[in-house]
Each structure stands twice: as C-alpha cells, then as structure tokens.
Amino acid sequence: MENITPVLTELEQAREDFIRQWGAMGSAWGINRTMAMIHATLMTSTAPMNTDEVMELLQISRGNANANLRELVGWGLLRPTAVKGERKDYYEAEKDVWKMFCAITRERKRREIEPAMAVLDDCAARTDKLKTPEAKEFNKMMNELADFVSVASSVMDRISRSQRSKVVPAALKVFG
Template identity: 85%
Template sequence: MMEANPTTLTELEQAREDFIRQWGAMGSAWGINRTMAMIHAALMTNPTPMNTDQIMEMLEISRGNANANLRELVGWGLLRPTAVKGERKDYYEAEKDVWKMFCVITRERKRREIEPAMAVLDDCAARTEKLKGAEAKEFNQMMKDLGEFVSVASSVMDRISRSERSKVVPTALKLFG
C-alpha cells in the first residue's frame, strides 16, 4: 500500500472543506438551512459512514443541531442510518449517486414547494372566477396563467425524477444547450 503524501492529504482536506462550505451556501439559496446542506456534503464526500459525534466535531455544531438536521436529511431520503460492526452509535451515509440525489431533491421540493403553491394559485383562481371588473378579471387570468405554468413545471419535474438518466440528460442538454 502507498503511504499518503501529507501535502496531498492537506490539499484534499482543504478542497473538501471548501466544497462543504459552498454546498452549505447553495443549500441556503435553495431553501434548506446551511447546516443541513453542510452535513449532507460532509457525508456525501466521506468515504465511510459517520456518527453524530464525528459530524459535530467536523462542522463544529451542537448535538441538537446535528440531530435535528440528520433527522431531516433522513426524512428527505438523502441519508440513511447504517450499522457499523462493533459500534452501538448510529452512523449515517449519504446517497452518492448524483442522479438519485437530484431525483430525491426534486421530488421533495415539489412536495414542499410546488404543490402548496399550486393549491394557492388554484384557490385564488377559483375565488375570483366570477368576480366582475377589469382588475378582478386580470388577477384571475394571472392566477390561471401562473397555475398553468407551475403545473407544466411540476409535470417536467415528475418526468425527470422518474426517468433514467441515460434518456433524460441528453434530451435536456439538447433543449437547453
């Protein structure tokens, strides 16, 4: 076995820390909390499962913060608890297949964001359907148009998250390339 070059290991650790920090920042932009995204990144890039204590130490977070975010990530389907032989602590590992991760995140965001938005748009359109006046008609049409757009986006998200990567990615790249 080759011995690790200390310089390379330090560079790897620094690159990993940079990725974890950036993934946390991106998570905030996508509507999940920074710590949740950073835990996901730490487990996604770790070659072996980690326990809560290891995660707390790596990210310098409290046990309560770690536990709450681990539960949330397990609920999303991005992490799974796993047993480590000879250990009594709970260990966690992340889904490492990028396409599966994307599909899980897409489905969860649709459930948490798109479906409630569609319900509000449909409700607003229904409540203003029979109102008189130009402003009410304009509002109603806007709700219908937005509802139609969100419905199409939702259908696209459904198709992408259910499709095989080999079929969807080339098609998507042609459409957006």
C-alpha cells in the same frame, strides 16, 4: 514556542472548501446552511459517520446535528446504516448525483410547488365569478401562473421518475 497548528493537506482543504460552499448554496435549494454542510460532509466521506463525528467536524451542537440528520434522511439524501461492533447510529449519503438531484427535486416540489399550486388554484376559484376588470385580470393572471406551475410540476415529476440514461441525452438535445 513554535506554532503547532496542523497544516491541512490539499485534499482536506479542498474538502473543507466544498463543505463551506455547499452550505452556502443550501438556501438556494430550500435547506439551511448546517443541513447542507452535513450533507456535503457525508457526501464526501469515504465511510459512514456517526452524530458525534459530524458534530466534531462541523463544530455544531448535538441537537442541531440530530435534527438536520433526521431531516436529510427524510429528504432521501442520507440513510442510516449499521457499523459492525458499534451501537451508535451511523449515516451515509447518497453519492449518485442523479439520485441526489431527483430526491431534491421531489422534496422541493412537495414543499414549494404543491403549496403554491394550491394557493393559485384557490385564488383563481375565488375570483372566477367576479365581474370587475381588476378581478378578471387577477383571475387571468392566477390561471396563467397555475398553468405555468403545473407544467413545471409535470416536468419535475418526469425528471425525478426518469432514468438518467434516458433523460440526460434528451435534455442535451433540447438545450444543446
């Protein structure tokens, strides 16, 4: 009997490789592998997809697909869309790379930077009046970290609110 396994086209294989790699990178920007793979799937799709299509393509459960689709909508990386003649929910990804970057930056700031800032400020306030050398050193470190995180937060705010046409050339001058 002959092997009837379908052969992927070069485009299909490249897309599959990208989806897998985007999934692997997901944890670096604060999301799970499946969420990143769903994002990559919809980002590279030429048409909106429904939950069933995402489930089938990625071989994931309905609950996993639904939870991650909702989360991606919350991040601003996907948007629900209507498909004429269909009752199912369909989703499409933001395809503008700059808008994706800004959405990820805003969400990471909200989830990571703001809670870290709150802890640093709290630790600095609680140790501000302590007189031991260790407490003074700890307080100094908390204040220095808070200052640094505050600057990083301001940069993230400016980038995520900026227009690409203004920020990219300025960044290239600084880092070029």
